[in-house]
Amino acid sequence: xxxxxxxxxxxxxxxxxxxxxxxxxxxxxxxxxxxxxxxxxxxxxxxxxxxxxxxxxxxxxxxxxxxxxxxxxxxxxxxxxxxxxxxxxxxxxxxxxxxxxxxxxxxxxxxxxxxxxxxxxxxxxxxxxxxxxxxxxxxxxxxxxxxxxxxxxxxxxxxxxxxxxxxxxxxxxxxxxxxxxxxxxxxxxxxxxxxxxxxxxxxxxxxxxxxxxxxxxx
Amino acid sequence: xxxxxxxxxxxxxxxxxxxxxxxxxxxxxxxxxxxxxxxxxxxxxxxxxxxxxxxxxxxxxxxxxxxxxxxxxxxxxxxxxxxxxxxxxxxxxxxxxxxxxxxxxxxxxxxxxxxxxxxxxxxxxxxxxxxxxxxxxxxxxxxxxxxxxxxxxxxxxxxxxxxxxxxxxxxxxxxxxxxxxxxxxxxxxxxxxxxxxxxxxxxxxxxxxxxxxxxxxxxxxxxxxx
Numbered sequence: 001x002x003x004x005x006x007x008x009x010x011x012x013x014x015x016x017x018x019x020x021x022x023x024x025x026x027x028x029x030x031x032x033x034x035x036x037x038x039x040x041x042x043x044x045x046x047x048x049x050x051x052x053x054x055x056x057x058x059x060x061x062x063x064x065x066x067x068x069x070x071x072x073x074x075x076x077x078x079x080x081x082x083x084x085x086x087x088x089x090x091x092x093x094x095x096x097x098x099x100x101x102x103x104x105x106x107x108x109x110x111x112x113x114x115x116x117x118x119x120x121x122x123x124x125x126x127x128x129x130x131x132x133x134x135x136x137x138x139x140x141x142x143x144x145x146x147x148x149x150x151x152x153x154x155x156x157x158x159x160x161x162x163x164x165x166x167x168x169x170x171x172x173x174x175x176x177x178x179x180x181x182x183x184x185x186x187x188x189x190x191x192x193x194x195x196x197x198x199x200x201x202x203x204x205x206x207x208x209x210x211x212x213x214x215x216x217x218x
Numbered sequence: 219x220x221x222x223x224x225x226x227x228x229x230x231x232x233x234x235x236x237x238x239x240x241x242x243x244x245x246x247x248x249x250x251x252x253x254x255x256x257x258x259x260x261x262x263x264x265x266x267x268x269x270x271x272x273x274x275x276x277x278x279x280x281x282x283x284x285x286x287x288x289x290x291x292x293x294x295x296x297x298x299x300x301x302x303x304x305x306x307x308x309x310x311x312x313x314x315x316x317x318x319x320x321x322x323x324x325x326x327x328x329x330x331x332x333x334x335x336x337x338x339x340x341x342x343x344x345x346x347x348x349x350x351x352x353x354x355x356x357x358x359x360x361x362x363x364x365x366x367x368x369x370x371x372x373x374x375x376x377x378x379x380x381x382x383x384x385x386x387x388x389x390x391x392x393x394x395x396x397x398x399x400x401x402x403x404x405x406x407x408x409x410x411x412x413x414x415x416x417x418x419x420x421x422x423x424x425x426x427x428x429x430x431x432x433x434x435x436x437x438x439x440x441x442x443x444x
Contacts, residue, residue, distance in 0.1 A: 071441035132316070
């Protein structure tokens with residue numbers, strides 16, 4: 001069915017990250033998941049937002065220049081990073097205390113599926129070809145004050161990723177509060193999915209047709 | 219006079235036996251006690267259980283140890299590596315067991331062991347496959363799972379600086395699991411880049427108090443390599 005839809009122009013990964021970044025207020029403490037969520041850091045402009053990395057850093061800055069690499073400073077994605085003013089380092093139990101203890105204002109995570117009740121599936125497709133791995137996803141899902149998911153609206157084959165109930169193994173229950181996709185910004189409310197913003201040129205009906213559960217108007 | 223420094227690798231690793239459970243500090247390649255782990259591989263001990271955040275990269279101590287076939291089980295949060303399929307291949311061939319633990323739960327289970335807390339409730343993994351089969355309780359409106367403290371026979375750690383009392387400091391992202399593993403094992407063994415000056419580490423600068431540390435070996439191998 002999705003194949004018969006009129007082709008639409010969707011946002012790039014960079015545009016999605018920039019759209020999400022607009023909504024992060026100055027002063028928030030934020031963890032960015034590995035992959036596309038990492039791009040969000042490039043778009044907070046001149047607002048002071050403190051980025052957290054699970055391996056024990058608050059105040060993560062941009063990637064270093066080739067001659068400025070500090071070999072003892074990597075992020076959770078195992079890439080070299082820098083520190084910004086006010087940064088601190090700490091051990092893994094404190095780092096996850098920050099997460100689980102509800103001190104982080106926001107975690108931005110990727111997703112395989114998000115359900116209309118806020119359930120998140122983002123750690124396993126159930127196929128174990130690459131071996132199972134979870135990292136900090138379940139802790140971030142259960143602990144951050146807000147969990148925003150940054151992901152494509154549908155799979156590569158056009159299947160909806162916003163669904164009534166997740167079919168993939170769950171990461172966390174009822175924790176996602178907002179979803180930023182290449183087509184829309186959607187809030188999760190007690191009533192379910194609510195459309196807050198659509199990519200340029202898209203209608204409510206365009207988004208609903210590509211969503212696997214009932215969409216409500218804001 | 220107290221002096222926890224040992225002269226060589228055999229003295230550092232003395233007592234590690236077949237069937238031992240070893241905690242390994244490090245996140246990615248930073249703060250990883252690579253030389254101690256390679257020392258364990260050289261000992262020829264078998265049937266080991268490793269507790270660590272990752273399960274090795276293409277090179278480094280864990281890769282060497284996994285290749286010897288000495289490891290029976292790994293307890294970790296993220297066994298995949300961008301540049302190695304070593305662990306995953308062993309896992310798919312059924313040659314190694316895996317206990318997958320969410321990273322924060324792994325850290326807290328280790329801290330709990332060091333702190334004498336036998337078990338604790340946490341919301342992480344509640345209602346998921348990794349919480350399945352565990353005792354659950356709703357606390358303050360949140361579903362929680364009961365997690366057990368995680369102990370080891372030996373902890374192998376890496377510090378930036380150590381003094382003769384076993385007081386330790388770490389550098390930047392090199393801290394990670396190292397301080398919490400100190401004290402969660404019956405014997406804690408540290409490889410350190412630097413030896414503190416004659417006055418030792420200043421009290422306010424100590425990140426791991428020496429009471430948690432049994433042996434220290436000086437291995438100034440240089441910077442970690444990604």
